[in-house]
Amino acid sequence: MVGTAGEDDVRAWLAAARQVTALTGAGISTESGIPDFRGPQGVWTKDPAAQRLFTLQSYVADPAVRRLAWRNRRDHPAWAAEPNAGHRALVGLEREGRLRAIITQNIDGLHQRAGSDPASVIEIHGTLFEVDCLSCGGRTGMRENLDRVAAGEDDPACLTCGGIQKAATISFGQALRPEVLRQAALAAADCDVLLAVGTSLQVQPAAGLAEVAVRAGARLVIVNLDPTPYDSIAHAVVREPIGTVLPRLVTSSVAWRSQR
Numbered sequence: 001m002v003g004t005a006g007e008d009d010v011r012a013w014l015a016a017a018r019q020v021t022a023l024t025g026a027g028i029s030t031e032s033g034i035p036d037f038r039g040p041q042g043v044w045t046k047d048p049a050a051q052r053l054f055t056l057q058s059y060v061a062d063p064a065v066r067r068l069a070w071r072n073r074r075d076h077p078a079w080a081a082e083p084n085a086g087h088r089a090l091v092g093l094e095r096e097g098r099l100r101a102i103i104t105q106n107i108d109g110l111h112q113r114a115g116s117d118p119a120s121v122i123e124i125h126g127t128l129f130e131v132d133c134l135s136c137g138g139r140t141g142m143r144e145n146l147d148r149v150a151a152g153e154d155d156p157a158c159l160t161c162g163g164i165q166k167a168a169t170i171s172f173g174q175a176l177r178p179e180v181l182r183q184a185a186l187a188a189a190d191c192d193v194l195l196a197v198g199t200s201l202q203v204q205p206a207a208g209l210a211e212v213a214v215r216a217g218a219r220l221v222i223v224n225l226d227p228t229p230y231d232s233i234a235h236a237v238v239r240e241p242i243g244t245v246l247p248r249l250v251t252s253s254v255a256w257r258s259q260r
């Protein structure tokens with residue numbers, strides 16, 4: 001723990017909260033074997049050239065980038081990853097009827113795989129498991145497109161209009177979806193506790209949601225191994241492995257409530 005509030009305080013806040021909004025980032029999935037792209041050991045931190053693959057401009061301009069991107073989608077660790085205790089802890093909150101929403105920066109679908117209601121998961125950076133046509137906006141499943149890649153198409157075009165297709169994730173240089181952002185801002189403003197888990201809070205506008213919550217009167221609890229720019233406005237900062245500490249914080253809140 002960092003700062004004046006202790007783990008008991010966080011448990012008490014969570015126990016008393018009627019609505020909790022979680023904001024999750026790469027850190028909650030690293031324990032499932034999915035690498036963090038921006039952290040100290042991140043893929044992009046160690047190899048800035050890899051980041052170029054994820055700019056919309058180079059994707060549209062360069063067929064070689066698209067071919068490599070389709071192979072990366074096929075080989076993405078999310079296909080084999082399993083949800084961990086951190087994901088499951090948030091399912092527990094939902095089953096108590098106290099989870100307002102999970103806003104996630106992750107594209108790996110692990111919250112839904114853990115059992116979270118897809119309707120309560122707001123994927124601000126999109127999802128790996130769907131594909132958008134950049135021309136007509138048509139949406140299809142990732143698996144059916146990867147089947148076409150496996151069958152020999154190295155850059156499968158839209159079957160409706162022939163346009164370039166891309167994973168339904170937000171690339172660098174690509175705007176976030178306004179409707180999704182609006183949902184995220186509403187969920188951040190409408191909670192008693194914003195639980196920011198495994199996010200470095202360095203990427204806008206996701207990071208600004210922490211401030212939205214605090215301004216709306218919520219307590220901000222940051223669970224992250226590394227310092228974040230929002231630690232100074234947080235009511236508590238927890239620097240322990242998520243899969244260990246999150247079940248403890250949330251499960252205890254269940255026990256506390258049942259004792260009352």
Ligand SMILES: [Zn+2]
Pocket residue numbers: 133134135136137138158159160161162163
């Ligand atoms: Zn199309």
